[in-house]
Amino acid sequence: MTTENTATRHCPALLVGAMASGQGKTTVTAALARHHRRQGRKVAVFKTGPDYLDPQILAMAAGSPVEPLDLWMAGEAWCRQQLHQAAGWADLILIEGAMGLFDGTPSSGDLAARFDIPVACVLNARGMAQTAAAIALGLARYRDDIRFHGLVTNAVGSERHRQLIADSLPADIALLATLPRRDELALPSRHLGLIQTGESTERDAELDRQLDTAAATLAESPLAELPPAVAFTPGKTDIPERTLAGCRIAIARDAAFTFHYAANLRLLEAMGAKLCFFSPLTDSTLPNGTDAIWLPGGYPELHAAELAANHAMITSLHAAWQRGTPMLAECGGMLYLQEQLTDLDGVTHTMAGLLPGRGEMRTKRGCQGMQSAPLPEGTLRGHAHHHARSHDTLPPIAYGIRSSHPAPGEAIYRHGALTASFLHLFFPSNPTALAQLLMPVHDNAGNIPTGKVSDTTL
Structure with missing residues (x-):
């Protein structure tokens, strides 16, 4: 419409x-x-x-x-x-x-x-x-x-x-x-x-x-x-369907996770979602009734010790993953959910461990530029901007597609209902795919929804 x-x-x-x-x-x-x-x-x-x-x-x-x-x-x-x-x-x-x-x-x-x-x-x-x-x-x-x-x-x-x-x-x-x-x-x-x-x-x-x-x-x-x-001159405005009506999305927001586009938040609300913010630094549990989780980028490397010490939040995230709660982790959010993160001082911290992999910060080399993410649910556009790399990860389900270069872009990982990548996604680029990615719907047996690719199937 x-x-x-x-x-x-x-x-x-x-x-x-x-x-x-x-x-x-x-x-x-x-x-x-x-x-x-x-x-x-x-x-x-x-x-x-x-x-x-x-x-x-x-x-x-x-x-x-x-x-x-x-x-x-x-x-x-x-x-x-x-x-x-x-x-x-x-x-x-x-x-x-x-x-x-x-x-x-x-x-x-x-x-x-x-x-x-x-x-x-x-x-x-x-x-x-x-x-x-x-x-x-x-x-x-x-x-x-x-x-x-x-x-x-x-x-x-x-x-x-x-x-x-x-x-x-x-x-x-x-x-x-x-x-x-x-x-x-x-x-x-x-x-x-x-x-x-x-x-x-x-x-x-x-x-x-x-x-x-x-x-x-x-x-x-x-x-x-x-x-x-x-x-x-005016442009045509697409009114998104309220496909996330009643969905409570827990969004990480504190000193370590600050990279939120206002347009992304507005779109989620326009699609009917209830936004509930939480702090992986200081909160002990996810918000009550969480149906989906978004961990955006930021500076987890500057707060790695505090993130690692908050065992209660890590336990809460593990429990949500075990329940099949859809999760999207972007860049810093992905580094937090991996097993380890080595900060800019060379100190290695134990992270949440929901996703296999070890992150490492670098002062110079990294990646930046426009890429699209070809997810099973559909393609969203976004970008990369980081000075980090990850080792010992799962095999990617896909790679980002660069806007103006043929080389493969950022790896995209899927582990149960968790989707993670260094990419930052711009949600209005494909609201339908976004809704399917975050949709908290399970079949009668409690299995992950169609389109949610488990790492065990790779």
């Missing part, structure tokens, strides 16, 4: 891109959101591509949830729907790009072109002057279907440095803003990216001060002015 809103909506919008990762896109996008929010405007912020960490900082700046926009993972219709909805309530739409403006298929540039959104590009100008103008010229002229709004320079050392760049730019490329080279504007990071919010009151307070400083720096620049309005 679909519904369609036929009214075109107009709203100022800007995509903040860059020449590469690490240029300061998140800082600039968050600073803009904070500035306009302080002017009394309602700001809708999106993040291009899959990301759990940058959206947390952007949400703190904007005061509203941040959604992913990805033409491959979510699809054009879903992206169009999100932008159209945002244009109905927001005074400004901001989109942070991913990697370089033209990196990936589809890229941030593809998203901007598809919806005719102006682009401001951030450039870390440390170690260059006039060359910054050459890079800006290349970004602006590379494609003729993108509206190039202007350049934002970051890590500029002095007024003279800024002037050299400004004097070198062509007349039709505006220098929208300049961020000085100051340590207090650099956002903290760790092995998977920016450090997430909510880890400590002190860190959140420091981040809040950083956002205030960056917003004040941009306040008097042309970048702080509202960008051009964009016409957002």
Whole structure:
């Protein structure tokens, strides 16, 4: 079933891109959101591509949830729907790009072109002057279907440095803003990216001060002015069937498991599920009446000792698995359910042991990128982003299919009613398959439902 809103909506919008990762896109996008929010405007912020960490900082700046926009993972219709909805309530739409403006298929540039959104590009100008103008010229002229709004320079050392760049730019490329080279504007990071919010009151307070400083720096620049309005046409909205009505889904959520897409949670509720959150770190049992379990990704390696010490929760999870309770474990959730996890300090911890395998964290090598998961229930789209590997696992029932590369993707495991992989799934990509994956239905003999592949059948 679909519904369609036929009214075109107009709203100022800007995509903040860059020449590469690490240029300061998140800082600039968050600073803009904070500035306009302080002017009394309602700001809708999106993040291009899959990301759990940058959206947390952007949400703190904007005061509203941040959604992913990805033409491959979510699809054009879903992206169009999100932008159209945002244009109905927001005074400004901001989109942070991913990697370089033209990196990936589809890229941030593809998203901007598809919806005719102006682009401001951030450039870390440390170690260059006039060359910054050459890079800006290349970004602006590379494609003729993108509206190039202007350049934002970051890590500029002095007024003279800024002037050299400004004097070198062509007349039709505006220098929208300049961020000085100051340590207090650099956002903290760790092995998977920016450090997430909510880890400590002190860190959140420091981040809040950083956002205030960056917003004040941009306040008097042309970048702080509202960008051009964009016409957002509506998309068709699929209303999911309530195939999970009455199903109580226990979802891990604490300092170790934080990687939840709001769109995934909304879909589960729209399908009729009752969401019950629990903490593998501190709770002793699963929520009463649990019908299915979702263990998302996060940072179990930072809390491995505490997770290993919570024997009561591990016992509760084992009992649920023995009952045939459907479980989905993604990335960090899978590492928690395996037998062992070796953290970044080389310390090995005994984990839950529901799934054969030993996880090992690595500081550099890992996997990232878009993949689809060809499950027995149907194919869902998602992505990988980790610095870990697993040994001594079960034979996979399938491998992820990369969006733009022929090599096999992440292994997908099935052990009883437990499905596990390093992949993070985007549930709206296939609600029907998701419902079958989590459906708490058993036959009269108590066997696993059709489509639930036991490891003993491999």
